[in-house]
Amino acid sequence: MSEATAPPLRVFLVDDHAMFRTGVRAELAGQVPGGQGEDGAAAVGIEVVGEASTVADAIRQIVALTPDVVLLDVHLPEGGGRAVLEAVRAELGTGGPVRFLALSVSDAAEDVIGLIRAGARGYVTKSISATELAAAIRRVADGDAVFSPRLAGFVLDAFAARPDAPVADPELDQLTTREREVLRLLARGYAYKEIAKELYISIKTVETHVSNVLRKLQMSNRYELSRWAADRRLI
Amino acid sequence: MWLVRRTGCGWYAGPDAAGTPDRRSAIDTVVDDRRGGGWPGGSLGPRPPAEPARLQRRQDGRLAAGVAAGIAAHLAVPVVPVRVGFVVLLGFNGLGALLYAVFWAVLPVAPETRGAPRGRMVTLLPYAALAVGVLVFRGLAGGDQPATAALGWLFALIAVGAGIIWHQAGGGDQRRRAADPAAAGPPATPWLGAVLTETGRRAYLLRFVAGGVLIVVGTIGLAAVYAPVGGATVAAVVNGLLFALLALAGVGLVAAPVLWRIFGALREEREARIREQERAEFAAMVHDQVLHTLALIQRNVAAGSVAHRLARGQERTLRNWLYTSTGAPNERLAAALEQIAGEVEDAYGITVEVVVVGDAGTGEPVDALVAAAREALVNAARHAGVPTVSLYAEVEPELVSVFVRDRGVGFDPQAVDASRHGVRGSIIGRMERHGGRAEIVSAPGEGTEVRLSLPLTADRKDGSG
Numbered sequence: 001m002s003e004a005t006a007p008p009l010r011v012f013l014v015d016d017h018a019m020f021r022t023g024v025r026a027e028l029a030g031q032v033p034g035g036q037g038e039d040g041a042a043a044v045g046i047e048v049v050g051e052a053s054t055v056a057d058a059i060r061q062i063v064a065l066t067p068d069v070v071l072l073d074v075h076l077p078e079g080g081g082r083a084v085l086e087a088v089r090a091e092l093g094t095g096g097p098v099r100f101l102a103l104s105v106s107d108a109a110e111d112v113i114g115l116i117r118a119g120a121r122g123y124v125t126k127s128i129s130a131t132e133l134a135a136a137i138r139r140v141a142d143g144d145a146v147f148s149p150r151l152a153g154f155v156l157d158a159f160a161a162r163p164d165a166p167v168a169d170p171e172l173d174q175l176t177t178r179e180r181e182v183l184r185l186l187a188r189g190y191a192y193k194e195i196a197k198e199l200y201i202s203i204k205t206v207e208t209h210v211s212n213v214l215r216k217l218q219m220s221n222r223y224e225l226s227r228w229a230a231d232r233r234l235i
Numbered sequence: 236m237w238l239v240r241r242t243g244c245g246w247y248a249g250p251d252a253a254g255t256p257d258r259r260s261a262i263d264t265v266v267d268d269r270r271g272g273g274w275p276g277g278s279l280g281p282r283p284p285a286e287p288a289r290l291q292r293r294q295d296g297r298l299a300a301g302v303a304a305g306i307a308a309h310l311a312v313p314v315v316p317v318r319v320g321f322v323v324l325l326g327f328n329g330l331g332a333l334l335y336a337v338f339w340a341v342l343p344v345a346p347e348t349r350g351a352p353r354g355r356m357v358t359l360l361p362y363a364a365l366a367v368g369v370l371v372f373r374g375l376a377g378g379d380q381p382a383t384a385a386l387g388w389l390f391a392l393i394a395v396g397a398g399i400i401w402h403q404a405g406g407g408d409q410r411r412r413a414a415d416p417a418a419a420g421p422p423a424t425p426w427l428g429a430v431l432t433e434t435g436r437r438a439y440l441l442r443f444v445a446g447g448v449l450i451v452v453g454t455i456g457l458a459a460v461y462a463p464v465g466g467a468t469v470a471a472v473v474n475g476l477l478f479a480l481l482a483l484a485g486v487g488l489v490a491a492p493v494l495w496r497i498f499g500a501l502r503e504e505r506e507a508r509i510r511e512q513e514r515a516e517f518a519a520m521v522h523d524q525v526l527h528t529l530a531l532i533q534r535n536v537a538a539g540s541v542a543h544r545l546a547r548g549q550e551r552t553l554r555n556w557l558y559t560s561t562g563a564p565n566e567r568l569a570a571a572l573e574q575i576a577g578e579v580e581d582a583y584g585i586t587v588e589v590v591v592v593g594d595a596g597t598g599e600p601v602d603a604l605v606a607a608a609r610e611a612l613v614n615a616a617r618h619a620g621v622p623t624v625s626l627y628a629e630v631e632p633e634l635v636s637v638f639v640r641d642r643g644v645g646f647d648p649q650a651v652d653a654s655r656h657g658v659r660g661s662i663i664g665r666m667e668r669h670g671g672r673a674e675i676v677s678a679p680g681e682g683t684e685v686r687l688s689l690p691l692t693a694d695r696k697d698g699s700g
Contacts, residue, residue, distance in 0.1 A: 017527050023534060075523050105526040126530045127586075149625060153590035156629070160593065187590045188638045188684070189625025 008045035009141050012067040014058040014084055015103070016076050020126065021051045024071065027130035028137075046134055055079050059087040066097055068141045072120065074104035074111045082118045089119055101140045103128075112151055113158070113225060117218050122146025144207045145214035152186035155217060158224040172220040175213065182209045292342045295351035298359050300398075302338040305345065322362050326369040328387025336394030389456040396449025399442055451476075526550060533586075538622030544584040551577050568595045568605070568635065572628055575609040579624075583616035586623045593630030595691065600669040604637060604689045607673060610661040611639035611685035619643025619683060635689045642682040648675055662687070 011028065013021050025048045049067050052058035055078045062070055062084070070088075072081040085100055092098060100120040104111055105127075112123045121140045124133065125148055136146040147155070159175045175183070178199075185195045192210075196203045217225070290309040292301040303321060307314040324331030455476065532546040555573070564574040569591040576587035595601060608626065615624045619641035627638045658675065662685060666673040671689035 017531075019531055020527060023531065075519070105522070105530050126527070127533055149588050149590050149627070153592050153627070156592045184627070184629065187592070187625075187629075188627040189588060189623075189640045189642075 006044045008047040009069060009137060010049045010065070010067040011046055011137060012049055012058075012062055012065060012070045013051035014053075014062075014070060014076070014081065015051070015073040016053045017073075018053065020073075021053070024048075024133070025051070028134060030130065031134040044138065046137055055083045055087075058084045059091070062088050062098060063091045066092065068097070068099065069137050070098055070100045071137070072100050072102050072115070074102055074115055081115055081120075085115065085118050085120060094119065099140050099143070101136060101146060113154065113217070116151075116214070117225070119218070121214065123151050124148050125150070139207075142207075143211075145210045147183070147186050147210060147213070149187045149189055152183045155213060156180065156183050156187065158222060159216070159220075172216050173222050175216065179209050179213050182206055183213060186210075289345070290342060291345035292339070293345050293348045293351075294353075295348040296354040297351075298354050298356070298362075299335070300339045301344070301348070302335055302342065305342060306338070308345075318362055319365065322366045323369055325366050326373040329391035330387060332391035333387065333394055336391065336398045339398050340394075386457070389453045392449050392453035392456070396446040396453065399446035399449070521553070525553060529553075538586070539584040541584075544581065547586060548577070548581050551580065566597055568597060568601055568628065568630065571597060571602075571605045572608065572626060572637070575605060575612065576626055579609065579612040579616055583613070585616045585621075587612060588623060588625045590626070591628045591630075595630045595635060600671065600689055601635065603665050603669040604635060604671060604687055607662045607665050607687055608637045608639060608685075610658075610665075611687070614658065614662075614685075615639060615641040615643065615683060618646075621682075630691075633691055635691055637687040638684060639687075640682065640684040645677045645679050645681045645683050647679055648677055 013024060015021050015024075028046045028048055031046050050061050050065055052061050055076055058070075058076075070084075072084060074081045076084070081100075081102060088098060089096065100115075102112065102115040102120040102123040103126050104123065105125065116123060121143075122136060122145050124136050124146060128136070128148075139146050155175075159173075159180075181199060182195055185198060190198065192203050192206045195206050199206075291305050293304040293308055294301045295304070296314075297304055298318070303317040304314050307317045310317075321331040321335055324334060529546045529550040533543055533550070536542040536546075564570045572591055573589055576589045579585070580587050597605070608628075612624060612626065615621075621641050621643040623641070625638070625640045627640075629636050662675070663673040666687055666689070669689065671687060673688075674686045675683065676686065677683035
């Protein structure tokens, strides 16, 4: 984790509901720097550097501000969160400094999988508590992945071993036993710290497993994933 | 309301054999849909002008099919010389008509001009006069050998006939919007389309027959010119034609009811799809507005309060109605777990995060599992002292597992075992009676997890056990 003196994380909000933006901004402002991070180290502060309610405005401001993390609503008029994500990645490059965390009131699998496959580093529901949201933002800023229990469930479902499912690329199309265990615990409501304790591994190892799952989720061509992606016209 | 903003893939214009340019054609629209008319996705919107203009047909100001207008735009010349060129080429064995038909077949419609109204038909008159003039002049000048001339004209005839029939496949939509003032502004209502479907059928048939006649005449003419059957006379050709028509009529008589049914089925399918689209749009709108409001309420009131409980309950009801199609709670495990989670949420004002991977049918042992899970949820809601409880279930080929976990106060299982007969009987005992297992993991301050597992035998998986 970063030093307590590290500059605060710069966060940008994209949501077409003004009430929601206001609420998140106030909550994140309450997350003072120097508070306890999940692993006990002092956590960096979070500063909301801007917000947008439309796709075009969001793209313009994000490219100009290059925040560390963008909180991206899945459903936006004129193209949705995916349009923002793709435009910014086209502008700044796919390995650019800006990382995306998807937020949604929807639990629909195709929405979530669609945005993740377009490049978001994680997904949380909008009912998440302020503390958990702050933790998720820090995790995404560190380059790790954030899975809600529901997303972990989707992934387990999509990667379930089905005898009739052809496996084109075992490296990408299958989860390791360990990854499956980590996802199960995530779906059971365990925090990373608790998963580490349960499996006798370090938090860093848990993060690595989750990041690997995210990569598979983004790159695999498993039928279930392609179908979801096709439903959202990603291909 | 959004539903008719479809983009037609095809298009109609050109020699209108039925002479009813303003009547939309029913089957057009059906076929149009089936070819993936889909949503506009911006294709109706103006696009930045490409420079130079791509070679496309333009429907704005078209007289026949917009071919000449498109070529003129592509070459950046006025449209009149292009049209004159086509007319003059007519004199060369109908080359103009043949070329026109070929362009008509291969060029796409420029999207930004799609559905634009036709130019004034009066403008056609000078070109028609010019065409007659050219033909008369060619006739007087002697022209080519009669056989070659006939050949060109016959090919042109076939091409134009085929064009008329091919272009049936699209364009009903644009034509309706161009023709119907009410539909030109706001898109017409979906039921209106269904009504018009009935009246447009005759126009479709007329055009189909006209196109077919052109093709038949052209083909027979070609055969007569190039492969004269031994001793073929005009009478023989006419006789052959009559028999062919009789045979066609017979086939038509047999096929008509089938075709009628197919058209009916297509129409029903289309209406069902429209309803489905409407529902999806409605769901998206409701989802976005109402679910956001409910999520905001939950974020801003104390967990466990009446407002929180109501908002959560409303959200769950709405979400189930919008998305869930897992089956009836008395038939499928996933639906049963969602149901008990909802009951506990309502009764105790907590939030239950339900994640189910896979699904199984219900039956006696699975019902016991659900009941034990409910008991575990109730215990967590009453004793844990936290607003959120996780419920995770996974169905594997041989095993169903359910985990109920809270991050609450926890307890020492050894110390309180004796006083917790409720847990013993309703969770552990119940699971063991049905061949499953229950394990309670807890420690003071560390929360509680109830782990339930039930082996699935082959006959239980489908819910019959």
